[in-house]
Amino acid sequence: MVMMDVPTRVVYSRPEALDPRVTHYCPGCTHGISHRLVAEVLEEMGEVENTIGVASVGCSVFAYNYFNIDFVEAAHGRAPAMATGIKRVLPDRMVFTYQGDGDLASIGMGEIVGAASRGELLTVVFINNANYGMTGGQMAPTTLPGQVTTSSPTGRDVKRQGYPIQTAELLSTLDGAAYVVRRSLHNTREVRRAKKALRTAFEVQKHRLGFSLVELLSTCPTNWGMSPVEARDWVEERMLTYYPLGDYKVSPAVAELNL
Amino acid sequence: MAKELIKGNTAVAEAALRVGLEAYFGYPITPQTELLEHLSARMPELGRPFVQAxxxxxxxxxxxxxxxxxxxxxxSSSSPGVSLMxxxxxxxAGTEVPAVFVDVVRGGPGLGNIAPAQGDYNQIVHGGGHGDYHLIVLAPASVQEAIDLTGLAFDLADKYRSIVCIMLDGSLGQMMEPAEIPPMxxxxxxxxxxxxxxxxxxxxxxLTSINLDPPAQERMNYRLMTRWQEIEANEVRFKSYYLDDADFVVVGFGTAGRIALSAVRAAREKGIKIGLLRPITVAPFPNEVLEELTEKVKGFLVVEMNAGQMLEDVRLVVRGRKPVEFFGRMGGVVPFPDEVLTEIERLVAVPLTTNGHPRDRWLARMADVIG
Structure with a gap:
């Protein structure tokens, strides 16, 4: 074999902010992608050594094992309160929560609304996969009408079980929220857009413009009973109609950031 | 510094910030609210975080x-709020980080009322939250003592990476007394x-409280329990009054202990040889002194503003070796010294028993008073 003297350039590698270990996430789950995006953004901003993460209860309960940054682990739903405590005493640190839909939009609705309305200088990474993943796929506040879960075995009946919560829309009504958007992780284009949104959200915090949240539509192939590819398609076909992607709140100051 | 007339809630708030409180987070609830209100003004003045949650x-x-x-x-909070906490x-406790909280106890259960009570004893002293852990619980009986214990609370929290509760009866939170607050x-x-x-x-x-591996969780619980043994060995605090020659002993904490002291003094004037043991740390409980007293006295009267919650801790030490009687008022009713004096006079006059349960006898006596 002839070795060619070709200059090489690294174009892709694991972010240093991600610990090189195998995660406990299922094949085809998009938690790995969102972890990586958060790590890349913090690294690109030079904030890895200035950040404290707050993990929540759900599949991402062990998120702190996968990031090379300081982390605390909150009680179910309370991550925004815990993050508030940290940010208020260490105002120059970057503080973010990483929460699922059961954690944030059900048991933690009081805490997230409180944090957003106070305009806490936090960034919330909100994973919406339309079910409780860790406990085995029960109905979540985000479960779609008609969606079968282990606790809505005949499909979510909105007359009996109510309607899904559109979190980004809901939080966008609060004046303390400076940046609230919904993105998706179901294809490459949307992954790139999600990363941009996460960058903006962390910049909003860095520039002290208010509360920021990025809702990420995510897959849960195991609990949805689908292959990873089918799960990706299900996001596109089913979730996008109930949860349209878009910028629900971009305060004038955020718009002026011009990232 | 000179003494000033100051309300218990305000005094604890001011004392906390003077001993280095760096951030306060609270929610309004009577009869605790002045504590929150005071810090809502003072903390921002000092550039320290205050958040109404x-x-x-x-x-x-x-x-x-x-x-x-x-x-x-x-x-800080009061009983129904503390239940939520x-x-x-x-x-x-499971993360082993230090924190201080003040429970200004009011009448319960349920929404109850906003009058002074001691009904949170079991919840605070014997757990409340899930799992194996203990809180250090300080029970002042005056505004000055509440101030002094506030400094101690932070020191103990730091020293043992533990939660320290200042259990302030609603009466102490609301009462104004001359007291001296430490300098900044x-x-x-x-x-x-x-x-x-x-x-x-x-x-x-x-920092996390999760230990998915049971042996790892067991090791952590073991660490918490051995640390608690250390706390039990080193941090017991109580106040004793007239115990040297006492034939009988009243045991009471906080406001009930203070009211009992008036009754004990009145009884002494009548020639009754009675003393008072007032636990200041209700957790760790002053077992040792109670054990010594069990050996030498004829009987005990436990006085509380609840249905006999600390009573069970006293009975655990006395273990039926001496008679224990109980007197309490509940649900926000504060006993008068005269009522306690009557109980003391009854204690020394009637034949006492170690049979049965003192709560049953007390409930029977109170049938006409309360029922």
Whole structure:
């Protein structure tokens, strides 16, 4: 074999902010992608050594094992309160929560609304996969009408079980929220857009413009009973109609950031 | 510094910030609210965080987060609010971070009322939250003592990476008394090694209460329990009155102990040889002195503003070797010294028994008074 003297350039590698270990996430789950995006953004901003993460209860309960940054682990739903405590005493640190839909939009609705309305200088990474993943796929506040879960075995009946919560829309009504958007992780284009949104959200915090949240539509192939590819398609076909992607709140100051 | 006339809630708030409270998170609830109100003005003046949370759940979890940074932090509430905080307290205990909270106890159960009571004893002293853990619980009987114990609370929290509760009966929170607040002290300078900070020193720190591996959780519980043994050995505090020659002993904490002291003094004037043991730390409980007293006295009268919650801790030490009687008022009713004096006079006059349960005898006696 002839070795060619070709200059090489690294174009892709694991972010240093991600610990090189195998995660406990299922094949085809998009938690790995969102972890990586958060790590890349913090690294690109030079904030890895200035950040404290707050993990929540759900599949991402062990998120702190996968990031090379300081982390605390909150009680179910309370991550925004815990993050508030940290940010208020260490105002120059970057503080973010990483929460699922059961954690944030059900048991933690009081805490997230409180944090957003106070305009806490936090960034919330909100994973919406339309079910409780860790406990085995029960109905979540985000479960779609008609969606079968282990606790809505005949499909979510909105007359009996109510309607899904559109979190980004809901939080966008609060004046303390400076940046609230919904993105998706179901294809490459949307992954790139999600990363941009996460960058903006962390910049909003860095520039002290208010509360920021990025809702990420995510897959849960195991609990949805689908292959990873089918799960990706299900996001596109089913979730996008109930949860349209878009910028629900971009305060004038955020718009002026011009990232 | 000179003494000033000051309300208990305000005094504790001012004392806390003077001994280095760096952040306060709370939620309004009577009869605690003046504490929150005082800090809402004073903390911003000093450039320190004050957050009125969305709920007691929010408040205790803000404390949890801020405590993870190693700063001196606290919250305060009253009984129904403290019930909501139990989740957070268990997590804080399970993460071994120091925190102080004040429970200004009111009448319950349920929404109850806003009058002074001691009905939170079981919830605070014997757990409340899930899992194996203990709180250090301080029970002052005057505004001055509440001030003094506030400083101690932060020191003990830091020393043992523990939660310390100042259990302030509603009466003490609301009462004005002459008292002296300590001068302003500098904030704690050093960051404990375990505290999260953003891994600026390249040393990643994770603070969590999760231990999925049962043996790991068991080791952690073992550590908590052996630390509690250390606390039991070193941190018991109580006050004794007229115990040297006492034939009978009243045991009471906080406001009930203070009222009982008036009754004990009146009884002494009548020539009754009675003393008072007033636990200041109700957790750790003053078992040792109670054991010594059990050997030498003829009987005990436990006085509380509840249905006999500390009574069970007294009975655990006395173990039927001497008669124990009980007198309490509940639900926000505060006993008069005369009522306690009557109980003392009854104690020394009637034949006592170690059979049966003192609560049953008390309930029977109270049938006409309360029922």
């Amino acid at each position: 969305e709920s007691e759940l929010g408040a205790i979890n803000m404390v949890y987060g801020a405590a993870c940074t190693g700063k001196r932090v606290m919250t 139990m989740e957070g307290l268990s997590y804080i 002290q500098p904030l704690k300078a050093e960051i404990p090694d375990w505290a999260v900070r953003g891994n600026s020193d390249g040393d990643r720190r994770i």
